[in-house]
Amino acid sequence: MKHSTTRWARIVALLAAVSIVASCGLLPRLGPNKREIYAGSVQREGDAFIVSINDRVTRTTAVVPALGFSEEFKNAGSLGSDTIRAGDTLGLTVWENVDDPLLGAGAGTAGGSGGPATLEEVQVDGSGFIFIPYAGRIKAAGNTPEGIRQIITAKLEDQTPDPQVQVRRIAGDGSTVSLIGSVGGQGVYAIERPTRTLTAMLARAGGITIVPEIAQVTVLRGDQTGKIWFQDLYKHPEVDIALRGGDRILVEEDTRAFTALGATGSQARITFESQSLSAVEAIAQVGGLLSIGADPTGVFVFRNEPAEIANQVLGRTDLQGAQRMVYVLNLTEPNGLFMARDFVIRDQDTLYVTEAPFTQWNKLIAAFTGSLGAVGTLTSTTDGLLGLASGG
Structure with a gap:
């Protein structure tokens, strides 16, 4: 009888300890519950605005980064392929209708008496000029091969009859x-x-x-x-x-990313997979909600919202600077999934899903039964040892 009374006393003490643990929130969990999140709202002297997502909120917050050129x-x-710029390289060929040409053998890389003279890889200098024997220094940058041809032809006509000039542009450093x-x-x-x-x-x-x-x-x-x-x-x-x-x-x-925490299939920093990402796509991207632990009425998006958007969401005009906003999705509502589909996730958002209330209860029961089993085992072992000692 004495042993039985002692055993029940231990059980009662264990239940009291588990109750204290549960009431103090010391059981293991993934993060804050809904009650604790709402307790941090501005309405309750916290520092975050908690807003339920609806059609107006989805429209106001649907901001996708606009990229484009000025x-x-x-x-x-x-750029025309004929426009010459500093750093370009030109190729020139000159035909002279004389037996003893100005630009004959020795003046170019090819040619001879009566034949064409070829000047390859004539570099346009940093000031935009080129130098042609007997034609002098010529402004090439901003001109075209045809324009340069006419200039060279005009300069050579005074020295050789009817010169024929060809100018080619070769891609260069410019x-x-x-x-x-x-x-x-x-x-x-x-x-x-x-x-x-x-x-x-x-x-x-x-x-x-x-x-x-x-x-x-x-x-x-x-x-x-x-x-x-x-x-x-x-x-x-x-x-x-x-x-x-x-x-x-x-x-x-794209370097944008969001963080997923709580009762989701994956808790990690997730990069965007498209230009725009909805809440339902973000949930799917992390493996969905945990079927045995997630609370579909407690899907939260934490965000630092610019003042102009926060004022529109809250119907105010007095807010200045970025505001802490917590957007709430209830996927059990008739249009809950539509809201999740239309709500846009943005860079640096935190997606957090709370645990279902019964999850904590299950943890409490598990802690209770596990501890009780351990106590029972310890009690049986102790009783056995006492029996052996008395028999000895």
Whole structure:
């Protein structure tokens, strides 16, 4: 009888201890519950605004980063393949209708008496000039091969009868762009007739090597920078800008990401897989809600919202600076999934799903039964040892 009374006393003490643990919130869990989150609201002297998601909220917060080129980028005309720039290389051939030409054998790399004289790789200097024997120093930058041909012809006519001049433009240092990042072949490429635009140059470099949906293309031109989604280059041909010598082109993945915590299939930092990402897509991307532990009425999105959007969401005009906002989704409502489909997740958002109330109860029961079993085992062992001792 004494042993039985002692055993029940231990059980009662264990129940009291478990009750204390449960009331103090010391049982293991994934994070705060709904009650604790709501307790941190501004309405309850906290520092976050808690807002239930509806159609008006989804429209107000549907902000997707707008990427595009400035008008200065878009209005820059395509460089003609004949436009000469400093750093370009030219090739010239001159025919003279005389037996003893000015530019004969020894003046060029080829030719002779009565034959053509060829001057290959004539470099346009940094000031935009070239030098031609008997024609002198000629301004080439900003001109065309035809314009240069006429200038050289006019200068040679005073010294040789009826000269015939041909001028060819060869791609040079003054008409190149550099491509780096996630492209098939990084390097420096000349702007030639087939590669005057951004898409053509990307194709020349072997295309992109990342998923098109999250590829961003940045163009640096002097002190200007423009960025655009790769897919928009093909959806909107008007943004396929003309290139300029010295442009630097970078192709990289979208760096936006959100964090998933709580009763979801995966707790991690997740990168975006498309230009826009809805709440339901974000939930699916992390493996959905835990079927045995998630509370579908407690899906929260934590965000630092710019003041202009926060004021619109809350119907106010007095808020200044970024505001802590907690958006709430209830997937059990008739239109809950529609709200989740329309609500846009943004960069640096935290998606948090609370545990269902019965999950904590199950943990309490598990703690109770596990501890009770341990106590029972210990009691049986103790009783056995006492029995052996008394029999001995």
